[in-house]
Amino acid sequence: MESLCGGKMKGYENKEVPQKIITKLRGLQRRSKSYSITKLVCCPRKTYYKFTGVKELTSDDTQLIFVRGRGHHGALEVFDSREIELKKQSKNGKHTIYADIDMRDQRIIEIFTTTLSSNKVPEGDAETAAKVFSSKYKQLQAYDYFADELEGDLLVFFLFGDYSRFDDVFGRKVYVGIRPKLRCFTYNFERSDLEKVWDKMNVNLEEIEYGKATGQPPLMCGEEWECKSCGFAYTCLGDEPVTDPVEELK
Secondary structure, eight states, X not given: OBOTTSSBOOOOOOOHHHHHHHHHHHTOOTTTTSEEHHHHHSOHHHHHHHHTTOOOOOOHHHHHHHHHHXXXXXXXXXXXXXXXXXXXXXXXXXXXXXXXXXXXXXXXXXXXXXXXXXXXXXXTOHHHHHHHTHHHHHHHHHHHHHHTOSEEEEEEEETTTTOOOEEEEXXXXXXXXXXXXXXXXXXXXXXXXXXXXXXXXHHHHHHHHHHHHHTOOOSBOOOHHXXXXXXXXXXXXXXXXBOXXXXXXX
């Protein structure tokens, strides 16, 4: 193969370097043995497995998706107040729970990057956004509880917008490519709603601690969608989920 400079090109695709990077990415864990809001609003079995050293099986693609999300978080954290750490003692007083808030402007802001079409959430429909991005909605509620506030922003970066590639320009279709969209949904919470999330987190914590003491995974599990990409599904399959006794969160 001739190079642009006229000489013989010597090169090859090096697959070893990306694999080394992905392997190192798998080993990156923040506060691997500490409780955080994200670990307590998700499936309690998942956190139990993480805490007890069960191997998490994730594909290389999944690792790169995580990287993409973290990268966009960093790019969107433009306000001076960002990467804010709060902490609170659990109800039983035995554990510290950490909150890692993305950033703050007038309100606490939780950032989420998604490849979903923005059409999944109709314009102006904050209620649907809360359902589609339920885990992020719960995180935002928990952050407000920790900060003793009642308002919050869920900032969603739709990487591919509504997936349309054409736009109407003077009555004709013009190719414009896939364009991202950044949308914000502002919520005003009732104190009782935030307390329900706090109660749920503490129930999950107690379930996880009981599991650590007995060697048995929590009986309760998360929502069905969490199972689809869970790296612990291989060891959790076959278990019948138990209905959460805590009142279902809105």
